[in-house]
Amino acid sequence: MRKSLFAVMVLALVAAFSLPVIAADAPADGLKMEQTKMPVIFNHSAHADYKCVDCHHLVDGKESFAKCSTAGCHDNFDKKDKSVHSYYKIMHDRKAADVPTCISCHNEVAGKDKDKKKELTGCKKSKCHP
Ligand code: HEC
Numbered sequence: 001m002r003k004s005l006f007a008v009m010v011l012a013l014v015a016a017f018s019l020p021v022i023a024a025d026a027p028a029d030g031l032k033m034e035q036t037k038m039p040v041i042f043n044h045s046a047h048a049d050y051k052c053v054d055c056h057h058l059v060d061g062k063e064s065f066a067k068c069s070t071a072g073c074h075d076n077f078d079k080k081d082k083s084v085h086s087y088y089k090i091m092h093d094r095k096a097a098d099v100p101t102c103i104s105c106h107n108e109v110a111g112k113d114k115d116k117k118k119e120l121t122g123c124k125k126s127k128c129h130p
């Protein structure tokens, strides 16, 4: 009796600790980001070298996987908006202060490689906006 209870407890502990790991290991591919005029398909697998928090920055000091466009966050879809609420800006700003934007990081990754620059920072015929 005691032995089986112990076994159940061990199993419960293993399950409790391994579930979040499994969830964190394989975030999805093919995520459609449709708030901008030219939607982008985002693949986590292409970004597996980075830490989750590199992009999913803390919110009020806590880990968060909320959508970027969550109300009160980056929910201004006007391309001309330059505030922290601008959805366009947090994707395209070339110089990112604390959290990298898609373009600020892609720009760094491409370096002086012209083809890579086109692929990763182009508005058209790029990997972001084919
Ligand atoms: C290079 C940037 C980047 C990295 C690194 C990253 N993510 Fe994401 N993640 C995104 C973007 C962009 C979205 C889409 C957000 C949106 O639609 O507003 C997203 C969405 C998600 C979602 C929501 C998925 C859904 O189906 O809607 C989860 C959960 C998530 N990421 C988990 C993770 C975890 C866990 C890690 C680390 C293992 C991670 N992400 C690493 C950029 C990143």
Ligand code: HEC
Pocket (backbone or CB within 6 Å): 040, 041, 042, 043, 046, 047, 050, 054, 055, 091, 100, 101, 102, 103, 105, 106, 109, 120, 127, 128
């Ligand atoms: C911290 C760095 C970093 C950030 C931030 C980042 N990326 Fe990337 N991204 C990369 C790297 C590295 C590659 C692979 C480049 C290569 O092909 O050599 C890549 C590749 C891609 C590709 C082409 C591969 C594929 O998935 O088909 C797309 C599309 C892409 N990123 C979209 C995005 C979007 C959208 C965002 C912002 C929401 C973003 N990335 C943010 C580093 C980053």
